[in-house]
Amino acid sequence: MDRPLKIAKVIPYPLQALRFGGPVVQAQVVCRELAARGHEVRVITTDIELPQDIRRNEWIENEGYHIYYASTSPHHRMPPYYTPSIRRPLREILDGTDVVQTNIGLTLTNDMVRKLTKRAGVPYVYNAEGALCPKRMQIKSFEKKLFRYFYENRIVREAAVCQAVSQYERDTLMQWGVSPERIAVIPNGFSLPPIDTREAKMGLRQQLGYTNDDIVILFMGRISPIKGIDLLLNAFDQISDEFPNAQLMIAGPDEGIQATLKKFVQKLGLEQRVRFSGLIGGEEKTKALQSADIFALTSHSEGLPNAVIEGLGYGLAMLLTLYCNVPEIEEYDAGYIADTNVGSIASRLRLLLGDDRKRLSCQENARRLAQDRFSLGKVINDLEKVYYSIAKHPDRTRSVLRSV
Known part of the structure; x- marks a missing residue:
């Protein structure tokens, strides 16, 4: 039996900062599971948006692993996160x-990390978490081109392994010159919740103010232009008269556009049917997922959205755009993938809202997809294979990566 590993994870913002979305949620889950398997896990991060009552600059035990919150000055709390x-x-x-x-x-x-691990002779695994997506690279493109030239190319090149969370990200890494032998496609993982009875689901919906006849569409993510919420609202407006029992819940932290979106909803006269829930976590988040029927993410760019995997785990029929990078939705018949335009999104919404039997079938298939491809146990198994491979042979990872 292989000995437990000593694993260090470095992430620029703390695991409590849920505003940063999927990467911090996934980091919490992965660290907890690796520690539960007996590995010694240490997380080094910063105090960006960290509550004041949490201690800085010392190791703190957290759910079986240890975490260090390094103090930062204000000008270190923004991209590209220089955190000395x-x-x-x-x-x-x-x-x-x-x-x-x-x-x-x-x-x-x-x-x-690259510089310090090189001096110490310790291999590192690089995970961009969707940051290299060509569409995202177009945002502040000049600055990112400079960063790529002076820093990112070398960071990617010197990694022992590059973790891609989707096939799309694997293709992007290959365009950056990374050989297939150095790429491990390991998606985000999720612990599947128990299946609720219909009675329990209806009870939760009533707590949130929905009726048994409502069909609840859930968007969950950052309220950001890149998420395409304007497309979803326009599509919802197109089908609203046809499906008067359709309701839309938009949940997530505001990145400066929520006020504009709310005014747009008022202009459409949909205030009673579109709800902005803000950043939700814990029990509130669970209730939203348990109460919904359809999960909608009409994004212009993603790595692999953690919220989509959670929606699959809760058995929600999916309405995604191509750029969400979950082609398995069509393979498993778990919903629909739309183009990033209002007409395409509206037409697929009609298909899910207008056919109860089809929607139920998609929900069942969504749960099956989550279990087959995104279960936390499978993800951790694959990560362990990579970690053990490079811990033993930092320069010889090919044989293990073929099996991941």
Whole structure:
């Protein structure tokens, strides 16, 4: 039996900062599961948006692993996240560490990891978490081109393994010059919840103010232009008269456009049918997922959306755009994939709203897809294979990556 590993994970913002979405949620889940399997897991991060009552600059035990919140100054709390305060704790633990996992591409934090691990002779796994998507690279494209030239190319090139969360991201890494042998496609994972009875589901819907006859469409993610919420609202407006029992819940942290979206909803006269729930977590988030019928994400760019995987796990019929990078939706007949235009989204909404039997079938298939492809156990198994491979043979990962 292989010995437990000593794993360090470096992420530029803390696991409590849910505003940053899927990467922090996934980091929590993965660290907890790796620790439960007996590995020694240490997380080094910053205090960006960290509650004041949490201790800084010392190791704190958290759900079986240890975490270090390094203090940052205000000008270090924004992209590209130059975080010199993580240097000391990372240097201190590298002796004896088997592998370092980075999270979030296009950060100076990762360049620090590259330099320190190189000196210590410790391999690292690079995970961009969707940051290299060509569409995202077009945002502030000049700055990102410079960053790629001076930093990111070298960070990617010197990684022992590059983790891609989707086939699309694998293709992107190959366009960056990474050989297929150095890429492991390992998606985000999720612990499947128990299946609720219909009575329990109806009870939760009533708590949220919905009736048994309502069909609830859930968007869950950052309220950001890149998420295409305007497309979803326009599509919802097109079908609203045809399906008067359709309701739309938009849940997530505001990144500066929610007020504009609310005014647009008022202009359409849909205030009674479109709800903005803000950032939700814990029990509130669970209730939203349990109460919904359809999960909609009409994004212009994603890596692999953690919210989609959660929606699949709760058995929600899917309405996604191509750029969500979950082609398995069509393979499993778990919903529909639309183009990023209002007409395409509206037509697929009609298909899900107008056919109860089809919607129910998609819901059952969504749950099956989550179990087959995104179960947390499978994801952790694949991560362990990669970690053990590079811990033993940092320069010879090909045989293991073929099996991941």
